[in-house]
Amino acid sequence: MADVHAAGHTILVVGGxxxxxxxxxxxxxxxxxxLLVERDPHFGGRVAQHNQYFPKLCSPTCGLEINYQRIKNNxxxxxxxxxxxxxxxxxxxxxxxxxxxxxxxxxxxxTGCGECSKACTVEVPDPYNxxxxxxxxxxxxxxxxxxxxxxxxxxxxxxxxxxxxxxxCPVGAIQPEMQxxxxxxxxxxxxxxxxxxxxxxxxxRPYGFxxxxxxxxxxxxxxxxxxxxxxxxxxxxxxxGKEARNVAMIQCAGSRDHNYxxxxxxxxxxxxxKQASYVRNQYPDSKVTIFYIDLRAMDRYEAFLQxxxxxxxxxxxxxxxxxxxxxxxxxxxxxxxxxxxGERYAMPFDLVVLATGMEPNSAQAGKVPYxxxxxxxxxxxxxxxxxAGCAAYPTDVASSVQSATAMAMKAIQVAGRRG
Amino acid sequence: xxxxxxxAKEVYKKSEMGHWIKMCMQCGVCAGSCPLRAHWQHSxxxxxxxxxxxxxxxxxxxxxxxxxTSCYNCIARCPRNLPITHIIHGLARYxxxxxxxxxxxPTRRFAVEVFWENIVSTGRVGEAMLTMRLYFQDGxxxxxxxxxxxxxSALGMLKTRRLNPIPFRGKIKGYDGFKKMLAKAAELEVKxxxxx
Numbered sequence: 001m002a003d004v005h006a007a008g009h010t011i012l013v014v015g016g017x018x019x020x021x022x023x024x025x026x027x028x029x030x031x032x033x034x035l036l037v038e039r040d041p042h043f044g045g046r047v048a049q050h051n052q053y054f055p056k057l058c059s060p061t062c063g064l065e066i067n068y069q070r071i072k073n074n075x076x077x078x079x080x081x082x083x084x085x086x087x088x089x090x091x092x093x094x095x096x097x098x099x100x101x102x103x104x105x106x107x108x109x110x111t112g113c114g115e116c117s118k119a120c121t122v123e124v125p126d127p128y129n130x131x132x133x134x135x136x137x138x139x140x141x142x143x144x145x146x147x148x149x150x151x152x153x154x155x156x157x158x159x160x161x162x163x164x165x166x167x168x169c170p171v172g173a174i175q176p177e178m179q180x181x182x183x184x185x186x187x188x189x190x191x192x193x194x195x196x197x198x199x200x201x202x203x204x205r206p207y208g209f210x211x212x213x214x215x216x217x218x219x220x221x222x223x224x225x226x227x228x229x230x231x232x233x234x235x236x237x238x239x240x241g242k243e244a245r246n247v248a249m250i251q252c253a254g255s256r257d258h259n260y261x262x263x264x265x266x267x268x269x270x271x272x273x274k275q276a277s278y279v280r281n282q283y284p285d286s287k288v289t290i291f292y293i294d295l296r297a298m299d300r301y302e303a304f305l306q307x308x309x310x311x312x313x314x315x316x317x318x319x320x321x322x323x324x325x326x327x328x329x330x331x332x333x334x335x336x337x338x339x340x341x342g343e344r345y346a347m348p349f350d351l352v353v354l355a356t357g358m359e360p361n362s363a364q365a366g367k368v369p370y371x372x373x374x375x376x377x378x379x380x381x382x383x384x385x386x387x388a389g390c391a392a393y394p395t396d397v398a399s400s401v402q403s404a405t406a407m408a409m410k411a412i413q414v415a416g417r418r419g
Numbered sequence: 420x421x422x423x424x425x426x427a428k429e430v431y432k433k434s435e436m437g438h439w440i441k442m443c444m445q446c447g448v449c450a451g452s453c454p455l456r457a458h459w460q461h462s463x464x465x466x467x468x469x470x471x472x473x474x475x476x477x478x479x480x481x482x483x484x485x486x487x488t489s490c491y492n493c494i495a496r497c498p499r500n501l502p503i504t505h506i507i508h509g510l511a512r513y514x515x516x517x518x519x520x521x522x523x524x525p526t527r528r529f530a531v532e533v534f535w536e537n538i539v540s541t542g543r544v545g546e547a548m549l550t551m552r553l554y555f556q557d558g559x560x561x562x563x564x565x566x567x568x569x570x571x572s573a574l575g576m577l578k579t580r581r582l583n584p585i586p587f588r589g590k591i592k593g594y595d596g597f598k599k600m601l602a603k604a605a606e607l608e609v610k611x612x613x614x615x
Contacts, residue, residue: 320447
């Protein structure tokens with residue numbers, strides 16, 4: 001039945017993170033055709049960069065892998081990676097979209113054997129690990145990357161070595177001369193799921209990120225705690241590689257603040273509690289101090305807060321720190337006022353983690369290229385196209401999935417309405 | 420115990436910028452940002468919470484708001500855009516109108532007596548006279564000592580033409596107009612007071 005109805009009605013899903021993947025598979029499994037477009041070389045988005053998710057503290061690889069299987073096994077889903085939607089014309093039920101496919105310099109014949117990476121001698125900062133380490137200029141992002149095809153940096157593709165590396169490939173999949181191309185597609189519904197990026201912590205001048213080596217951000221810390229991360233999962237001070245046993249987490253760093261992001265991102269409190277558990281599990285004698293204005297453990301996450309509170313190695317200071325300085329030993333010193341006692345403190349730590357919030361990609365680079373697109377004050381997509389997950393509002397993985405499923409429902413209603 | 424909001428309401432209405440206190444979320448950034456934090460008892464955050472808690476005498480008799488040097492660090496960093504410096508000055512002024520301030524509070528003496536008289540008498544700030552009156556307010560001995568302590572600064576300011584050394588420079592042109600402005604301001608203030 002669904003087959004007859006759905007023929008020719010395609011739903012465009014923009015963004016291949018947890019929200020986009022969910023909308024794509026949910027919509028396709030009801031019998032609609034789905035075109036899934038991802039800007040990065042691989043799917044998974046921010047979730048793929050996480051070490052563990054709260055509250056169960058399981059690996060995100062698991063949840064992503066199930067979705068990848070559903071995509072691979074569903075002939076109704078077509079997908080494009082390294083592709084961006086650059087123009088949308090028309091109206092609900094009948095859109096014409098233009099998609100720019102950036103050159104991967106590796107064709108879909110790639111088997112992921114890795115011979116090219118071995119032959120490549122050029123290393124570049126690893127964007128997947130926020131530049132904390134270097135990687136080969138031809139690679140895939142991580143062991144669980146989907147699609148498995150490697151990708152070559154555009155600058156490297158122009159080099160002489162790229163030509164030599166191309167000859168190493170046993171299946172002839174490497175094409176350094178590959179060019180960008182635009183394709184046009186007709187779709188009935190558009191779901192925008194471009195997600196978020198971590199707020200630029202360098203803008204929070206009083207906290208000295210970028211100036212002091214031992215002040216880091218929650219997303220960087222997430223990579224550091226991961227076995228595929230820059231330190232192989234060891235929690236250490238970036239300045240001297242010493243074990244970080246006395247760690248501070250600063251909540252609302254650049255959030256709920258009219259100077260930076262005015263809104264609450266909903267996830268940072270739980271993320272910090274989760275990250276406190278990384279430190280506590282790695283070093284049993286470690287201390288974690290969480291500075292907060294008020295703790296926002298939404299919904300059923302209250303239980304996670306209670307569990308974290310029970311750990312004597314974690315202390316809580318109700319205060320938004322005013323600034324961070326660095327002492328002679330390279331320890332970041334957090335300065336502020338404890339608002340429960342009125343005491344003014346200046347506390348040194350091995351490492352300070354700034355719990356930065358979410359900036360919607362749709363506020364800048366990921367704007368919807370459609371005349372009818374509408375945004376709220378912060379750049380989250382509110383209208384013109386359907387929006388799912390963190391493109392719509394700041395939220396966690398579980399409710400992104402809920403939102404994405406809801407948008408699949410809306411999209412199939414739109415796509416099924418005409419013809 | 421029921422909340423007594425009468426003092427908070429009074430401050431919101433009558434103290435300049437006082438209504439902004441409602442916006443404070445008690446994060447403590449102002450306290451950590453203040454360069455004088457070693458010198459006051461209550462941070463701006465605490466003063467705001469004391470206003471809300473109805474601690475009228477503690478707030479108005481406090482010397483905390485007289486410590487503010489108007490560096491504006493707190494305003495720059497306040498996540499909720501409170502004009503903290505101005506609220507603090509408003510509270511100091513309100514305390515003065517309510518007659519609650521310790522008359523020997525040094526900043527109060529400077530602001531209310533020395534500075535005010537200096538500017539009202541001529542229509543301009545006479546730096547030399549202002550400095551002398553400030554230094555000598557605790558007697559001749561103390562005045563000479565302070566003058567000697569600040570000698571290098573004073574000479575430096577003279578050299579860079581930041582200080583006019585003439586103590587008596589007379590009234591400004593249009594001094595009568597200036598007096599009328601002050602009278603009008605006083606009249607408006609009384610009107611506002613009665614309205615509130």
